[in-house]
Amino acid sequence: MKFLSIWTPDPKTANTPPSPEFMEEMGKLVENAMKSGEVLLTGGLLPASEGGARVRSTNGKITVIDGPFTESKELIAGFAILQAKSKEDAIESAKRFVKLAGDGESEIRQIMD
Amino acid sequence: MTATSTHAAIDAVWRIESAKLIAGLTRIVGDVGLAEDLAQDALVAALERWPESGVPDNPGAWLMATAKHRAIDQLRRRTMLERKHEELGYELEAQQEMAVPDLDAAIDDHVGDDLLRLMFMSCHPVLSTEAQVALTLRLLGGLTTDEIARAFLVPEPTVAQRIVRAKRTLSEAHVPFEVPRREELDERLSSVLNVIYLIFNEGYTATAGDDWLRPALCDDALRLGRILAELAPAQAEVHGLVALMELQASRARARVGPSGEPILLLDQNRARWDPLLIRRGLAALQRAEQLGGALGPYALQAAIAACHARARTNEETNWVRIVALYDALRQLVPSPVVELNRAVAVAMAFGPAAGLALVDQLTSEPALKTYHLLPSVRGDFLKKLGRLEEARSEFERAAAMTRNERERALLLERAAACAP
Numbered sequence: 001m002k003f004l005s006i007w008t009p010d011p012k013t014a015n016t017p018p019s020p021e022f023m024e025e026m027g028k029l030v031e032n033a034m035k036s037g038e039v040l041l042t043g044g045l046l047p048a049s050e051g052g053a054r055v056r057s058t059n060g061k062i063t064v065i066d067g068p069f070t071e072s073k074e075l076i077a078g079f080a081i082l083q084a085k086s087k088e089d090a091i092e093s094a095k096r097f098v099k100l101a102g103d104g105e106s107e108i109r110q111i112m113d
Numbered sequence: 114m115t116a117t118s119t120h121a122a123i124d125a126v127w128r129i130e131s132a133k134l135i136a137g138l139t140r141i142v143g144d145v146g147l148a149e150d151l152a153q154d155a156l157v158a159a160l161e162r163w164p165e166s167g168v169p170d171n172p173g174a175w176l177m178a179t180a181k182h183r184a185i186d187q188l189r190r191r192t193m194l195e196r197k198h199e200e201l202g203y204e205l206e207a208q209q210e211m212a213v214p215d216l217d218a219a220i221d222d223h224v225g226d227d228l229l230r231l232m233f234m235s236c237h238p239v240l241s242t243e244a245q246v247a248l249t250l251r252l253l254g255g256l257t258t259d260e261i262a263r264a265f266l267v268p269e270p271t272v273a274q275r276i277v278r279a280k281r282t283l284s285e286a287h288v289p290f291e292v293p294r295r296e297e298l299d300e301r302l303s304s305v306l307n308v309i310y311l312i313f314n315e316g317y318t319a320t321a322g323d324d325w326l327r328p329a330l331c332d333d334a335l336r337l338g339r340i341l342a343e344l345a346p347a348q349a350e351v352h353g354l355v356a357l358m359e360l361q362a363s364r365a366r367a368r369v370g371p372s373g374e375p376i377l378l379l380d381q382n383r384a385r386w387d388p389l390l391i392r393r394g395l396a397a398l399q400r401a402e403q404l405g406g407a408l409g410p411y412a413l414q415a416a417i418a419a420c421h422a423r424a425r426t427n428e429e430t431n432w433v434r435i436v437a438l439y440d441a442l443r444q445l446v447p448s449p450v451v452e453l454n455r456a457v458a459v460a461m462a463f464g465p466a467a468g469l470a471l472v473d474q475l476t477s478e479p480a481l482k483t484y485h486l487l488p489s490v491r492g493d494f495l496k497k498l499g500r501l502e503e504a505r506s507e508f509e510r511a512a513a514m515t516r517n518e519r520e521r522a523l524l525l526e527r528a529a530a531c532a533p
Contacts, residue, residue, distance in 0.1 A: 037339045040389040081389065085332060088118075088125035099170075113366070 002040070002111040003090040007078040007097070009104035022100075029100055038093050042080035077104075081111070119164045123172075127156055128255040130173040132340075134180060135252050136227035139290050141184045145234060146280035149252065151187070155180035228253070229344040230290050232337075236305040239286045244279040245308045247272055253340075254312075254333045264326040265315065302345070306354050306411065309337050313358050317365070331362055342397070352401035353412025359394030360418035363387040374519030379427050391422045413442045432462035449478045457490055465497040485514035489524060496531060505531035 018026075033039040046052070052067030069075075080097075084090040087110065094106045131152060138148035155176045169175045235248040246265075250256045258276060262269040293301040316330030338355040345351050367385035370376050398419050401412040408416060417438045424430040439455035452475055460468025472491045481487045492507030508528035512521045 035339060035343055037335055037393070040393070083332065085128060085329065086121070086125060088121040089128060091122070092125045092129060 001084060001086070001090075001113070003082040003084060003087075004109050004111055005080045005082055005090070005094055005097075006076055006107045006109075007080075007101065007104065008074050008107070009077050009102065011074055013103050026100055029096065033093065037083055040081045040083050042078070044078045045076060048075060082108075119168065120160070122168050123156070123159055123163060126159075126168070126172040126176070130176055131156075131255040132228060132231065132253045133173065134176055136231040137177060138180055138184055139231060139234070140227050141181075142187060143290065144284055145231070145252065145290075146284060147187070149280070151180045151183050152176070154183055225344050226292070228340065229292055232305050232341060232344075233293060233301055234283060234288055234290060236301075236308045237283060237286075237288050238301070238304055239282055239288060240279050242308070242311070244275050244282070245304070246311055247275045248279045249308050249337065250312065250333060251276055253337055256333070260326055264330050266327075302348060302350070305341065306350060309334050309341070310354060310358070310411070312337070313361075317361060328365075331358070331365070334358060335362060342400075346400075347404065349401045349404040349406060350409040350411050352397045352404070353409055353415050356394045356397035356401060356415035357411050357418060359390050359397060360415060360422050363390035363394060363422065370519065372519050374517060374523065378421060383425065386422070394422065395419055408441065410442060410446050413438055413445070417442070427461070430461070432458050436462050449475055449480045450484075452478075453481065453484075453487060453490060460494055460497075465494040469494040469498065483514060485511045485520075485524075487511075488514065492527070492531075496527075501531040501533065505529075 030039065030042060034042070048067030048069050050067070052069070054065045054067075054069065056063050056065070082090050082093055084093065087108070090108050090110075094108055098104065098106050134152045134155070135145070135148050138151050139145050142148055142151065158179050159172070159176060163169070231252060232249070235252050236245045240248065247258075247261055250261050250264075251258065256264075258273045259269050262272040265272070292298075312330050313334035316328050316332075316334065319327035319330070335355070335358050338351070338358055342351050342355050363386050364378070364381060366387065367381040367383070368376050368378075394415065398412065398415045401408065401415070417435055420431050420435050420438070435458040436455065439451060439458055443451050443455065453472065456468045456471035456475070459471055469491070472487070472494060475481055475487060476491075488507040489511035492504045492511060495501075495504035495507060505528045508524050508531065512524035512528065515521050515524065
């Protein structure tokens with residue numbers, strides 16, 4: 001089964017720039033997870049002010065809002081596509097990620113086959 | 114967390130950690146059966162304690178620590194026994210005096226090596242292929258005997274017995290817990306690769322109505338292959354096998370139609386191929402190629418699969434290269450099925466007449482007597498050459514040979530389309 005994991009850091013701590021040690025550890029975690037196939041694809045997102053936009057349809061009328069989005073406090077900062085044998089296995093992977101990534105939330109959703 | 118969700122979490126931890134656990138313990142106690150018992154004891158302890166205390170922060174370390182304590186107890190008991198034997202005048206081998214304080218270091222430093230040793234042990238040639246497969250899934254894949262039985266459509270007691278016997282055989286044959294020496298490495302490695310690919314294919318041939326555990330074997334095999342690639346990165350064929358499995362798995366969704374009929378590669382909807390797995394497959398193939406030397410059978414098959422994966426359409430496919438790869442493959446592993454596949458590639462590269470000439474040489478091949486793809490391929494070439502009457506009879510012959518209803522209907526449709 002495949003899962004999409006969406007990472008939303010806690011806005012209170014999200015703006016502190018990461019230390020080089022953190023970057024190295026996170027790099028190692030991601031590299032190992034990619035090699036083992038636990039993670040099929042992953043990426044971090046730039047702030048919404050850089051290349052972010054929302055394309056919305058309301059009653060068939062399409063509007064485009066450029067970032068940054070003032071109304072939202074919590075912003076998605078990264079995503080991963082996980083391959084796991086069960087939801088619990090995906091949760092294990094996510095736990096290992098958040099333990100390192102710090103405060104925030106990783107939402108896991110199963111991808112339809 | 115509810116008790117059920119804790120149990121599910123423990124299952125997940127077990128699947129992820131059990132192989133490392135058993136490998137590390139085998140290093141200490143020297144016997145894979147005993148190591149598995151110790152690991153199971155630790156699992157039982159977790160099942161007792163975690164529903165109340167919660168799953169610990171580092172569950173793998175918890176399991177290892179618990180199992181280690183038991184292993185040390187076992188060793189102490191054994192050492193005491195040996196001492197008693199000594200007092201009674203039995204011979205004592207000095208080397209058996211294992212120093213307990215070194216155990217921690219011994220386990221922590223060699224996780225990777227231990228896993229590799231465990232793989233070689235589970236796939237040891239003293240065991241039958243069936244036993245190798247069962248033991249590998251059990252010890253390295255973290256599957257229960259029940260899961261293995263369901264995946265392979267055999268009764269559970271059969272699998273359980275296979276595993277018990279396999280462990281006994283290993284112990285009686287004094288199979289050492291080690292990576293084989295250079296002179297026997299190639300042969301031993303190919304037996305490991307064979308086991309992994311067998312597991313993969315068992316999953317790949319599963320159909321829609323099957324227990325989900327069957328198709329899940331593909332993922333188990335991929336996981337084992339990826340672990341092996343990590344442990345033995347200098348072995349080109351390991352990367353070749355991983356590449357082949359990733360590329361084949363990338364087509365899993367496209368190869369079965371809505372009513373369960375198999376769809377041949379050239380008729381598949383390429384939009385349904387999984388681009389992520391293709392990317393992984395191509396990367397693994399590149400690693401195999403970069404290691405240099407002639408490509409082995411797995412890497413060659415992966416290279417053929419890669420030609421398809423890289424092309425957006427049949428026409429864009431580099432058929433001339435595929436023919437060359439089949440030429441190399443049939444040198445290494447001659448087989449009528451390889452010849453038939455090569456004939457298809459030749460027809461795509463150089464026209465149906467060239468393909469037909471090759472297929473005509475295969476019609477007397479005993480191994481292909483009941484293989485419906487032979488008349489089906491031959492019918493296809495004949496049709497392209499405008500020899501419709503012959504084409505029709507070939508499609509009809511193929512229809513009579515296939516066991517899949519849906520495929521038979523398709524072949525009969527093709528036969529009817531050849532009618533004047």
